[in-house]
Amino acid sequence: MSIRGFIFDLDGVLTDTAEYHYRGWKRLADELGIPFTREENEALRGIPRRESLLTLLKGRPATEEQLQEWMARKNAYYLEYIREISPADVLPGARELLEEIRAAGLKSALGSASKNAREVIERLGIAPLLDAVSDGNSVTRQKPAPDLFLHAAAQLQLSPWQCVVVEDAAAGIEAALAGGFWTIGLGPQTRVGRAHVVLPSLQDARLENLLAGLKTS
Ligand code: B16
Ligand code: MG
Numbered sequence: 001m002s003i004r005g006f007i008f009d010l011d012g013v014l015t016d017t018a019e020y021h022y023r024g025w026k027r028l029a030d031e032l033g034i035p036f037t038r039e040e041n042e043a044l045r046g047i048p049r050r051e052s053l054l055t056l057l058k059g060r061p062a063t064e065e066q067l068q069e070w071m072a073r074k075n076a077y078y079l080e081y082i083r084e085i086s087p088a089d090v091l092p093g094a095r096e097l098l099e100e101i102r103a104a105g106l107k108s109a110l111g112s113a114s115k116n117a118r119e120v121i122e123r124l125g126i127a128p129l130l131d132a133v134s135d136g137n138s139v140t141r142q143k144p145a146p147d148l149f150l151h152a153a154a155q156l157q158l159s160p161w162q163c164v165v166v167e168d169a170a171a172g173i174e175a176a177l178a179g180g181f182w183t184i185g186l187g188p189q190t191r192v193g194r195a196h197v198v199l200p201s202l203q204d205a206r207l208e209n210l211l212a213g214l215k216t217s
Pocket of ligand 2: 009010013045167
């Protein structure tokens with residue numbers, strides 16, 4: 001085993017933007033008169049914008065023009081909310097792990113479905129700790145296709161078997177496995193149980209322990 005790099009998902013791994021996505025979708029849903037709950041929002045974890053909107057519409061008919069306008073409206077709300085994001089919003093253990101990876105001479109990349117990922121990592125103050133950024137603008141086929149993580153690995157000039165993908169969404173773990181990556185799943189077994197290593201979060205996740213866990217998986 002020769003791990004040379006880590007690829008991190010953003011929402012649910014490095015920070016919790018799910019609350020802001022929820023508020024954006026909820027405001028749009030209220031305006032359209034569509035019921036939408038926090039529980040329903042959980043199903044949108046790691047799911048790209050357009051697919052999220054189609055899920056929220058629950059089969060209601062819409063023209064392409066309406067879909068575009070509603071996605072733009074939700075995104076404007078989301079951008080308004082993420083202005084609140086600061087370095088205090090990095091999830092526990094994430095910054096420490098990024099620093100450890102850098103100190104060990106390994107590489108780190110972002111692999112997020114979000115088209116707003118760059119703005120979020122700037123606000124979190126972790127952009128300097130990432131060697132490459134692959135986001136919702138980088139590839140056409142989204143998770144569970146492996147394209148986004150392959151794009152990130154290529155930027156790091158590493159092969160999938162040299163990289164670990166850290167993800168909180170089932171679609172993200174599937175994407176990483178399809179690409180031939182090592183995987184660390186954050187969250188319940190029911191969601192990320194297919195990962196090589198499953199942890200509740202990155203809190204107390206030390207690099208040495210993660211690499212040892214992958215070795216015995
Ligand atoms: P945007 P991740 C995902 O981020 C979110 O989990 C998901 O809820 C969101 O719809 C998606 O990004 C697209 O975001 O509308 O900003 O392009 O988990 O892949 O970092
Ligand atoms: Mg995620």
